[in-house]
Amino acid sequence: MRSTIRHSVAAVLGTALALAAQAASVDYKIVTASERGTYIQIGRDLARFVAPQADIALEALPSAGSAENVQRLRSEPGVKLALVQSDVYQAFLDRAAAGNPQAAETIKPLRVVMPLYNEEIYFITRADSPLQNVHEIKDARINVGPLLSGTALSATTLYKQMFGKPLPDGQASYLSNEDALVKLTVDKSIDVVVAVAGQPAKLLVDMKPEARQLIRLLKFDAANPASKAALQTYFPSVVKASNYPNLLPEDIPGVAVKAFLVTFNYGQSDTTAHLSRFARALCQNFPTLQAEGHPKWKEVNLALPPLGKGWSYYAPMVREFNSCVSEHARAGRVIQPVVNPNTKPNAPQCPQQERILGLCKS
Incomplete structure (x- = not known):
């Protein structure tokens, strides 16, 4: 009898503990x-x-x-x-x-x-494009990514910093990477597709060796004056061929965002x-x-x-x-110290940046 009671109490306690944990x-x-x-x-x-x-x-x-x-x-x-x-x-x-x-x-x-x-910012163009560097895209038709995306904000901000003016609406499109790559390579209505992803980026990793015949990445020349202007906000990077063996024969200079x-x-x-x-x-x-x-x-x-x-x-x-x-x-395990949470250093038409951020009222 006592054994039965103990089992019953244990079962009740076990259920209560499980419910509490849940x-x-x-x-x-x-x-x-x-x-x-x-x-x-x-x-x-x-x-x-x-x-x-x-x-x-x-x-x-x-x-x-x-x-x-x-x-x-x-x-x-x-x-x-x-x-x-x-x-x-x-x-x-x-x-x-x-x-x-x-x-x-x-x-x-x-x-x-x-x-x-x-996160690396990739500028993808056609394999036969005359464009070689990011600072050459001033007059290109550029897919910056969907509205409300970080890619669109990065692409348009970087463009404005490099060329001193917003990307003209007539040159901008807001398609997904996949849809934009089709237009880049098939009907050629887009000259550059911007993608943002930390390497190795799945979008590029999944490409087959035949992709080299269709697309390539533009280089970011940090010494160019337009590029130097962008580096006020962004960071120089290296896109590694080891991450994209089907696409890159060698490492190329790139640009990144935190x-x-x-x-x-x-x-x-x-x-x-x-x-x-x-x-x-x-x-x-x-x-x-x-x-x-x-x-x-x-x-x-x-x-x-x-x-x-x-x-x-x-x-x-x-x-x-x-x-x-x-x-x-x-315990003798070294981790870099953290800081105090309060430490800090020092229009009639909705603008492009506000449309991207979703701040325009419909």
Whole structure:
């Protein structure tokens, strides 16, 4: 009889503990980018290697890109994290500073979790094109990527910095990479397709050797005056032939933009607790991300450098990073130190940049 009672009590306690654990787990989402891009792979790595330890069931969702991610982080239920390009985040801040109230409302409560890595910006042209370098695209017909995408923002911002004027609407198209490549190579109604993805980018990795007969990548000449102007915001890079053996016979100079993991300035205790645990789990599982995740994780570190004016870290997650770094230091494992979350250095027609950011009222 006593044995039966003990088994019954154990069963009840086991069920209660299981229900408590289930209740403690939450369903969160992270918005990324194209199914063929790097962002969604980074999101899936976080879902696989980090989120379970924080009692989070994390779903990596595809999107049009960074600008859409900012909007969805602000408005879509369940979306707690987003991957955002640095120039997109800065563009919202710039539009807010210029007096756009929608941009200000959108960006003000966003917070940075951590910088990630540089994403390469690829300029793809036809194999028989006379274009050789990015600074030669001034008069080209350019597909900049879908509206609300980080690619479109990067392409148009980089163009404006290089040539001192916005990309003319008559030269711009806003198709997906796949649709644009068809027009580039078949009816030749596009001269250049811009794609943004950390290498190795699936879009290019999946190309067969025959692709060399159809397309090639333009080189970024950092010494050219137009290129130097773009390097005020972007970073020189090298596109490695080893990542794209079917497309490149040798490494070529490229240009890149920084990727960030971003969240909202949440104040609810439950959300804050789960995101804090997520930060600790990210720190503790960082070696696994670098060993088993996308190759771009090898370019990431846990140091949180000072942010630009208008940018802020999410303080609860930074505290967990600080704590984790201290624990590693006591155990003799060196991780670069993080910073205090408050440390910072110093029209009638809707403009193109605001259309890309989704700030135009219909």
